[in-house]
Amino acid sequence: MREEPLLEVRGLTVSFGGKLVVKEVSFDVPKDSWVCLVGETGSGKSLTALSLTRLAGGAHVEGTVRWLDEGSSKDLLSLKEEPLRVMRGRELAYIFQDPHSSLNPVMTVGEQMVEAYEAHFRCKRSEAEKAALISLGEMRLEARRVVACYPHELSGGMKQRVMIAMALLNNPKLLIADEPTTSLDVTIEKGIIDLLNDLRTEWPMSYLFITHNICLASRVADYIYVMKDGRIIEKLDRGPKGFYPKEPYTRQLFQAGLENVPPKTEIAV
Amino acid sequence: MLLSVQNIHKTFKGNVQALRGVSFELDRAQVLGVVGESGSGKSTLAKIVMGFTRPDEGKVLLDGGKLDRRKVQIIFQNPFSSLDPRLSAGASLAEAFRLNGLRGAQRLRSAVQEALRGVDLAPELAARFPHELSGGECQRIAIARSLSRSPELLVCDEPVSSLDLLAQARVLNLFLKLQKERRISLLFISHDLRVVRHLCDRVLVMKEGLVCEEGELSQVYAKPQHPYTQELLFSSGI
Amino acid sequence: MKRLAVFWLGAWVLAALAAPGFLYQAAMHIQVSQALEAPSFSHWFGTDALGRDLFLRVVCGSSVSLGIGVGAVALATLVGSWVGAIAGYFGGWREKGVLALISLFLCFPAFFLILAVMAVVGGSAWNILWILALTGWMGVARLVRAQAMSLREREFVLAARALGAGDFRILSRHILPNAMGPVRASAVLGVSSAILAEAGLSFLGIGVQPPVPSWGNLLLDGKAVLGVGWWMMFFPGVVIFLTVFFLNVLGEELSRARRTAS
Numbered sequence: 001m002r003e004e005p006l007l008e009v010r011g012l013t014v015s016f017g018g019k020l021v022v023k024e025v026s027f028d029v030p031k032d033s034w035v036c037l038v039g040e041t042g043s044g045k046s047l048t049a050l051s052l053t054r055l056a057g058g059a060h061v062e063g064t065v066r067w068l069d070e071g072s073s074k075d076l077l078s079l080k081e082e083p084l085r086v087m088r089g090r091e092l093a094y095i096f097q098d099p100h101s102s103l104n105p106v107m108t109v110g111e112q113m114v115e116a117y118e119a120h121f122r123c124k125r126s127e128a129e130k131a132a133l134i135s136l137g138e139m140r141l142e143a144r145r146v147v148a149c150y151p152h153e154l155s156g157g158m159k160q161r162v163m164i165a166m167a168l169l170n171n172p173k174l175l176i177a178d179e180p181t182t183s184l185d186v187t188i189e190k191g192i193i194d195l196l197n198d199l200r201t202e203w204p205m206s207y208l209f210i211t212h213n214i215c216l217a218s219r220v221a222d223y224i225y226v227m228k229d230g231r232i233i234e235k236l237d238r239g240p241k242g243f244y245p246k247e248p249y250t251r252q253l254f255q256a257g258l259e260n261v262p263p264k265t266e267i268a269v
Numbered sequence: 270m271l272l273s274v275q276n277i278h279k280t281f282k283g284n285v286q287a288l289r290g291v292s293f294e295l296d297r298a299q300v301l302g303v304v305g306e307s308g309s310g311k312s313t314l315a316k317i318v319m320g321f322t323r324p325d326e327g328k329v330l331l332d333g334g335k336l337d338r339r340k341v342q343i344i345f346q347n348p349f350s351s352l353d354p355r356l357s358a359g360a361s362l363a364e365a366f367r368l369n370g371l372r373g374a375q376r377l378r379s380a381v382q383e384a385l386r387g388v389d390l391a392p393e394l395a396a397r398f399p400h401e402l403s404g405g406e407c408q409r410i411a412i413a414r415s416l417s418r419s420p421e422l423l424v425c426d427e428p429v430s431s432l433d434l435l436a437q438a439r440v441l442n443l444f445l446k447l448q449k450e451r452r453i454s455l456l457f458i459s460h461d462l463r464v465v466r467h468l469c470d471r472v473l474v475m476k477e478g479l480v481c482e483e484g485e486l487s488q489v490y491a492k493p494q495h496p497y498t499q500e501l502l503f504s505s506g507i
Numbered sequence: 508m509k510r511l512a513v514f515w516l517g518a519w520v521l522a523a524l525a526a527p528g529f530l531y532q533a534a535m536h537i538q539v540s541q542a543l544e545a546p547s548f549s550h551w552f553g554t555d556a557l558g559r560d561l562f563l564r565v566v567c568g569s570s571v572s573l574g575i576g577v578g579a580v581a582l583a584t585l586v587g588s589w590v591g592a593i594a595g596y597f598g599g600w601r602e603k604g605v606l607a608l609i610s611l612f613l614c615f616p617a618f619f620l621i622l623a624v625m626a627v628v629g630g631s632a633w634n635i636l637w638i639l640a641l642t643g644w645m646g647v648a649r650l651v652r653a654q655a656m657s658l659r660e661r662e663f664v665l666a667a668r669a670l671g672a673g674d675f676r677i678l679s680r681h682i683l684p685n686a687m688g689p690v691r692a693s694a695v696l697g698v699s700s701a702i703l704a705e706a707g708l709s710f711l712g713i714g715v716q717p718p719v720p721s722w723g724n725l726l727l728d729g730k731a732v733l734g735v736g737w738w739m740m741f742f743p744g745v746v747i748f749l750t751v752f753f754l755n756v757l758g759e760e761l762s763r764a765r766r767t768a769s
Binding site: 319321342343345350351354361364368415 | 663667670
């Protein structure tokens with residue numbers, strides 16, 4: 001019997017500003033797996049990710065998003081606001097592309113992490129501070145130094161690690177990342193990807209990675225869902241030698257990503 | 270030798286050393302890739318080759334002589350801010366032709382249509398404004414505009430980094446076509462090693478204002494000598 | 508509210524454009540037998556001390572008052588935007604010179620400067636127009652300078668330079684059109700304060716001189732007969748008030764629209 005997935009999305013339909021952006025999207029995120037949602041601008045991938053926990057303001061969301069954990073199942077979209085808020089951050093966490101706008105420039109890293117922790121657990125401040133230090137250390141950062149820094153004193157890669165530390169403070173089971181490495185240099189990106197892989201060996205977690213970079217997805221993902229114009233057009237499972245796209249659009253994306261394309265030749269798009 | 274860059278130094282206010290002795294050469298109809306991460310100085314290099322900034326030390330020689338704006342043009346990273354938001358695509362292109370000496374409404378109109386066809390865009394797009402076009406279309410219009418002066422060298426500063434994959438592929442195809450058909454040289458600055466591998470004949474690897482490694486692309490990628498080059502290739506999954 | 512504003516202002520703009528023609532004679536037509544009559548169907552706003560129809564005089568006054576308001580702002584905007592664009596685009600000594608000039612002009616409190624100049628050259632519509640422009644160009648220059656400073660680094664400007672465009676071309680075709688955004692809202696507000704300034708000056712007697720009617724000097728006429736002819740101050744006053752009010756509404760609307768668009 002197939003094991004139940006952690007997150008089961010069926011018929012997700014999202015309208016934004018009067019336009020239908022996400023059309024009947026269905027996918028699974030199995031336990032302890034890395035799922036990538038790949039698409040170009042306008043494919044609806046970011047809105048899909050935000051809509052899973054009704055984070056997109058002004059969007060009208062329909063469908064079911066079932067969270068299956070420890071024998072129980074809940075539909076996130078039909079939860080009231082307060083239980084949903086508890087789920088966010090505790091069971092599912094988000095990280096976004098631009099750490100600049102995700103971090104408050106007038107608070108130190110430590111203050112922000114403590115605030116994130118205290119939002120979910122009633123505890124003494126010292127306990128929250130300790131948790132923050134541990135989390136930062138796990139990100140391979142100099143915890144004591146970074147915790148006292150303001151965001152502008154940190155580099156892009158360090159800020160992203162802080163974002164991950166904040167997201168993982170409460171040990172969520174699913175991390176949803178929207179283009180987390182797109183604005184980073186390639187060596188920094190490698191560091192973040194390695195970190196994410198290491199973290200998964202230390203405690204079980206699934207990742208839902210949103211990206212337009214199909215090459216990156218094919219390097220890290222167990223499963224790839226390809227989105228176009230608000231729909232999922234193909235699901236790819238990792239085979240022994242990578243991914244074998246069947247749909248012409250997916251093939252075009254792989255070609256455009258310059259996978260196995262001889263140099264100085266015309267790319268077939 | 271079309272372009273000869275000799276020992277360029279450039280320091281900004283606050284003692285930021287952007288370029289610390291960069292030299293290289295570029296031949297006609299050749300594509301030189303310049304790879305590096307942020308802070309490597311690649312954008313400063315683009316501005317200096319274009320003559321937007323003067324180097325503190327060193328020389329840039331184009332065709333053995335001083336920089337001639339008629340021979341070099343530039344393509345920027347952000348396609349939307351490369352075009353005047355208040356002008357339609359056709360108007361931007363027409364202005365470029367007018368600056369080149371072309372007169373007469375009818376001749377300008379046909380030059381614009383010809384230019385759009387040359388970058389594989391439908392002539393109907395001439396009436397649209399930048400905010401009504403996609404990133405890839407804007408970038409191709411920027412390329413068409415730069416071609417109006419029949420340049421011999423195109424400086425491309427991360428021209429596909431802001432584009433979606435499919436748009437990127439179309440623009441890369443266009444660059445290949447330009448190199449083959451019009452024998453234009455490209456100074457192609459990018460942080461994406463795969464894109465550079467696809468397009469370039471030679472490559473220059475920069476780090477913190479210095480050139481770490483230089484050579485034929487196939488050689489550098491197959492047997493990188495400098496540890497930084499190795500790290501870049503490894504991180505890119507090549 | 509916005510529609511009301513446009514309707515009111517549109518009506519007075521039409522009136523101002525129509526006035527200098529045939530209405531002018533009618534407004535100047537003195538009929539002492541009908542002096543100081545209260546508002547009625549034949550004279551909507553009543554008549555003044557010389558029997559002239561007040562409504563027609565207010566309509567003719569609109570061409571003077573609105574003309575001064577719009578004209579002063581247009582002139583200030585023309586001068587200020589070019590000066591500001593040159594300062595912002597070139598920097599260097601040009602910018603320093605312009606900033607010094609702006610500081611110099613700002614040293615003189617506008618109102619006293621206007622009074623002093625009017626005392627010397629005498630009151631007239633044209634004099635008011637150019638003195639208001641002279642005290643108003645600085646604000647526009649500052650706004651446009653700030654816009655030009657950020658525009659000059661934009662890539663489409665660099666591209667134009669690479670294509671061989673000269674400075675004048677870049678300023679007129681690329682910098683100025685893109686810099687005018689914030690100027691629109693401030694221009695509308697500028698018209699409203701110019702109208703108030705003219706009203707104030709004419710009311711003090713040093714603005715537009717009779718018999719040419721302006722909203723301000725109609726108020727002055729009204730002051731003289733306040734006891735027996737309330738309509739003489741009432742109607743011009745209400746017209747000035749509503750015009751200024753609606754201009755402010757439009758100006759706020761314009762700057763709000765800009766903020767939400769960006």
